[in-house]
Amino acid sequence: MLLALGFTFVPTVVHAMHIMEGMLPPLWCVFWYAVSLPFFMYGLYRLKKISENSNSKNTKLMFALCGAFVFVLSSLKLPSVTGSSSHPTGVGLGTVMFGPGVLVIMGVIVLLFQALLLAHGGLTTLGANAFSMTIVGPIIGFLVLILCKKMNVNKKVAIFLCAFFADLSTYVTTAFQLAVVFPDPNKGILGAAVKFMGIYAVTQVPLALAEGFLTVIVYNLIVSNGLWKEGSTILNEEY
Amino acid sequence: MKNTKQNVILLVIVVCLVVFPLVFIKGGEFGGSDDQGTAQIKKNDPSYRVWAHPLWTPPSGEIETLIFTLQGSFGTGVIAYIIGFARGKKKNSKEE
Secondary structure, eight states, rough: OOOOOOHTTTTTOOSSSSOOTSSSOOHHHHHHHHHHHHHHHHHOOOOOOHHOOOOSSTTTHHHHHHHHHHHHHTTTEEOOTTSSOOOOOOOOHHHHOSSSSSSHHHHHHHHHHHHHHSSOOOOOTHHHHHOOOOOOHHHHHHHHHHHHHHHTOOHHHHHHHHHHHHHHHHHHHHHHHHHHOBBTTTHHHHHHHHHHHHHHHHHHHHHHHHHHHHHHHHHHHHHHSSSTTTTTTTSSSSO | OOHHHHHHHHHHHHHHHHHHHHOOOTTTOOHHHHHHHHHHHHHHHHTOOOOOOOOOOSSSSHHHHHHHHHHHHHHHHHHHHHHHHHHHHHHHHHHH
């Protein structure tokens, strides 16, 4: 039923990775800024702590690499099976190596770049966009990692799943953020959310798959070139 | 499985994922997602007025592509530099 609903709306593809400038009422903009701010502060704290207490010498280099990965992936507007294009988020790699938190900083830099120079996303909607992409995404990815570890899932598979779900959850969050503000005229908030999500499920899945594979590729390159020890992902670190 | 072999296989999968819709989806316009998101919002709430506009918009699609490319190549440059550097260092230390 859900799926059927999703397919019905496929022709009107909607998958707003970024909520555009001015597309959220002022109060909601303030709300999402307020929600995201503590995470941003925590991100700064984590960034400082990790670079100070790190016994692995490549930490700063790896910060740069994870940030660059977000930069690259969010510039790739890939075609999807629904006949439109969208882009991955790239937050999975950083989540695997540093856990959630630091991704907020990297993500906000990318979002600012796109808002200021590309008119994609916006300054008023920055809080909302940061929340979906740099907060919810990495946290979900992190939870997936923990779950995989508990279930003894193969490490590469775990990294793939982390990136996959981090990407997908970003879009699901955006769907809800929009649905709350712009409910469906007939079916209300849930109706709008189902509508957005039905579309997301179809649109973003192949892109999230691609992001998952790319994340594993870069991770392989990092490990096999001795930049990062296999053991020292976030899961081996004491919290 | 060796990492290199694994990477090649994964890369092929990624390329297939990207190429598949281009080849098999007929009538797809592959438009940007943001504009379509905006359109959907207007559908749900026709009375909503956009109250803020981007400070600066790329003057044309060409310029927009340029900046997107810059974003991608900047990131790729950093990644390639770091991995290339590490690779050279590893090779060097092996030879010594």
